[in-house]
Amino acid sequence: MSLVSMxxxxxGVDTTLHIVAGVVLVGAIVAAAYGFWRIHELPIQKAHKxxxxxxGLITALTWIGFIWHWVWVMAVIIAFVDGEAAxxxxxxxxxxxxxxxxxxxxxxxALSATAAHAPHxxxxxxxxxxxxxxxxxx
Numbered sequence: 001m002s003l004v005s006m007x008x009x010x011x012g013v014d015t016t017l018h019i020v021a022g023v024v025l026v027g028a029i030v031a032a033a034y035g036f037w038r039i040h041e042l043p044i045q046k047a048h049k050x051x052x053x054x055x056g057l058i059t060a061l062t063w064i065g066f067i068w069h070w071v072w073v074m075a076v077i078i079a080f081v082d083g084e085a086a087x088x089x090x091x092x093x094x095x096x097x098x099x100x101x102x103x104x105x106x107x108x109x110a111l112s113a114t115a116a117h118a119p120h121x122x123x124x125x126x127x128x129x130x131x132x133x134x135x136x137x138x
Contacts, residue, residue, distance in 0.1 A: 040065065040072065043079035054078060 040062060047058045058079050065072025091097075 043072070043075040046079045050079075052079060 043058050043062050044055075046052075047055045052058060058075050061071050061075035061078070065075055
């Protein structure tokens, strides 16, 4: 089969189809680049919205993330995670205060100091329960 017998060859339609295909290709590349840029700028937009104190760090990590993508992931984590609340939660879990906080919410800082030194709920004795100590057995 020769090229002459191919449809649209050496006609105006052939040139038009090439132009349409070129425009679609360039449009797809531009749309992909724009989408990549919008997703990449997501940490900066979130930091601006939350008025994050580490806005400069997030911006720098986002720009470096164009080369090393794992750095961009760090920028996303910093921008979307409330670091202070996460550290407080980890501290409470570490010291076993998470159950106490769920049972008895503390409403002021003065009460939180006393709640921090309260005995663990598993060590408390129910009302009316007979508790013997070594002094009772002596």
